[in-house]
Structures are given as C-alpha cells and as structure tokens.
Amino acid sequence: MDVTLKVGQLASQTGLTVRTLHHYDEIGLLSPSRRTAVGHRLYGEEEVRRLQHIATLKHLGLSLEEIRDFLDGPDSSLEHALSLQIERIDEExxxxxxxxELISSLLDRLLSGEPISVDQLTRSIEVTMNYEKYYSVEQLDLLAKRRSVVGEERIRAVETAWKTLFAAFGKAMEEGLDPTSPEVKVLARRSSSLIEEFTGGDPGIMRALGNLYQGEGPASVMAGNDMPLPPGLWEYMGKAQxxxxxxGPSGGGADSRMGSERR
Incomplete structure (x- = not known):
C-alpha cells in the first residue's frame, strides 16, 4: 500500500522542520506528489526516498542546488558534483x-618569552584568514615559500623594522615635518624596500596587498599586525610615498601601500 504523509508527518519522521520542507518545494528540490483540495502537501514513498538521497548528499557537503541538479540531471552530474566537493575539501x-602554521608560529613566540595578549592573538588570526580573500592560491603558496626561504629570524627582524619605521613616521608627524621633506622621504624609501622584500617585486602580489588594505581598512590590518595606527598617520605616510x-626611479619609490612581512 502506498504510504502518504502530510508535510507535518514527514517533518516529524525525518527531524526536519515544516519550513525546510516548504523551502525544498519552493526551490524544486522536493515537491509533494499531490495536494489536497485545500492545498495541503502530500508525500508518497518516492518523495520519502528522494528525501533520503537529499540527506545523504547533504552529508557529502553538496549545496541544495547541486543536489537538485544531480537528482534531476544525468548520471554525469554526480561526477561533476563530487569533483567540486573534492576541490572544496582540498581548499579546506x-x-x-x-x-x-599560524598557531605554531604564535606558540613559538610565546615559548621564546614574547608576550602575546588574547586581543593580539585574535587579530593575528583574523588578518591571516583575510589573506585568503585577497590573494590567489598561487600567491599564497609563493608567499609561504618566501617565508620558508627567508626564515623566522629575518621575519622577526622585518617586523621590528616596521615597528621602528612606524614610530619614526609618527614622530615626524608629531614634530610637524612636511611629508615631502627629505627626512621623511628617507623613511618612505625604507618602507618601499620592506614592501619590495615582502612582495618580491611581484605586481600581482602588490595589487593584492593594496586590495587587502583597501578592503579591510589600514587601521584594522595594522592592528592585526600589532601596530596600532594613530589618526592621520596612514595619510601622512601615503603623501611621503x-x-x-x-x-622617479632614482627616488626609490615603489608604492604607497604599506605592508607587513607578518601573515
């Protein structure tokens, strides 16, 4: 005998909500076999079996749209869906x-006696995760290789150099020095050299770095690098750059976008 379930009964048996089943119907993923005269949804054995397939495919991580396309499409759609999921798993x-790597680096710093607050830890993780929004996989791999070649000792030295440089820029601004003055331009050239060391002169990485600062905001990025940005300092540095x-080339300028070796 064919089993017929109302939407509430199907929801109760499967642990889903009525709203979820309504949504499945709206997007064409699971439609009732028929409706009553007053419009109530009714589901038969075929729909129950399809719902079991949906649950299994969801467990694999497929989206509802991908599940729908697979169930309603040719067998080859499963190959495509699973291939996409493998790519996602690899990315994860x-x-x-x-x-x-980030946590290991932070742990090494703690073990070496460097104090790190919870706020600094959180900001460092947030900034590192944001890198994935602005850098391609290839660029991230290149940066990781450069980090490995350079070594932690040089990375720490660059981080210290940036902090010293920011302090020097801040002092110059407080003293009222014109950002286009020779003294401040010396600082700008130093920052260009550090940026060049970080990017390796790669224009794509340079653009991604600029997009990172534009998208997240200089203050947020610098705070994540444990270098709070005083009001007006970013604009002051930009004028110097x-x-x-x-x-011209003899001036040594590379770009107005600041970066940090830390990731």
Missing amino acids: IDRRHKLR AAVRDD
Whole structure:
C-alpha cells in the first residue's frame, strides 16, 4: 500500500522542520506528489526516498542546488558534483594547514618569552584568514615559500623594522615635518624596500596587498599586525610615498601601500 504523509508527518519522521520542507518545494528540490483540495502537501514513498538521497548528499557537503541538479540531471552530474566537493575539501585542508602554521608560529613566540595578549592573538588570526580573500592560491603558496626561504629570524627582524619605521613616521608627524621633506622621504624609501622584500617585486602580489588594505581598512590590518595606527598617520605616510614616486626611479619609490612581512 502506498504510504502518504502530510508535510507535518514527514517533518516529524525525518527531524526536519515544516519550513525546510516548504523551502525544498519552493526551490524544486522536493515537491509533494499531490495536494489536497485545500492545498495541503502530500508525500508518497518516492518523495520519502528522494528525501533520503537529499540527506545523504547533504552529508557529502553538496549545496541544495547541486543536489537538485544531480537528482534531476544525468548520471554525469554526480561526477561533476563530487569533483567540486573534492576541490572544496582540498581548499579546506589548505586553510587548516595555514591556520596550523599560524598557531605554531604564535606558540613559538610565546615559548621564546614574547608576550602575546588574547586581543593580539585574535587579530593575528583574523588578518591571516583575510589573506585568503585577497590573494590567489598561487600567491599564497609563493608567499609561504618566501617565508620558508627567508626564515623566522629575518621575519622577526622585518617586523621590528616596521615597528621602528612606524614610530619614526609618527614622530615626524608629531614634530610637524612636511611629508615631502627629505627626512621623511628617507623613511618612505625604507618602507618601499620592506614592501619590495615582502612582495618580491611581484605586481600581482602588490595589487593584492593594496586590495587587502583597501578592503579591510589600514587601521584594522595594522592592528592585526600589532601596530596600532594613530589618526592621520596612514595619510601622512601615503603623501611621503607619493613624493618619493614623483622623484622617479632614482627616488626609490615603489608604492604607497604599506605592508607587513607578518601573515
């Protein structure tokens, strides 16, 4: 005998909500076999079996749209859906590896006696995760290789250099020095050298770095790098960088976007 269930009964048996089943119907994923005269949804054995397939495919991580296309399409659609899911799993594994590297680096700093607050830890993780929004997989791999080649000792030295440089820019601004003055342009050239060391002169990485600062905001990125940004300092540094660029190649200017070796 064919089993017929109302939407509430099907929801109760499967642990889903009535709203979820209504949504499945709206997107064409699971429609009732028929409706009563007053419009109530009724589901038969075929719909129950389809719902079991949906639950299994959801467990694999497929989206509802992908599940619908697979169930309603040719068998080859499963191959495509599973291939996409493998790519997602690989990306997640890569993210986990990067997170592990970050945590390991932070642990090494703690073990070496460097104090790190919870706020600094949180900001560092947020900034590192944001890198994935702005850098391609290839660029992230290149940066990871550069980090490995350079070594932790040089990375720490660059981080210290940036902090010293930001302090020098801040002092110059407080003293009222014109950002286009020779003294401040010396600082701008130093920042260009550090940016060049980080990007390796790669224009794609340079653009991604600029997009990161534009998208997340300089204050947020610098705070994540444990370098709070005083009001007006970013604009002051930008003017100094622009002045260096105006000097031409002999001025040593590379770009007005600041970066940090830390990831």
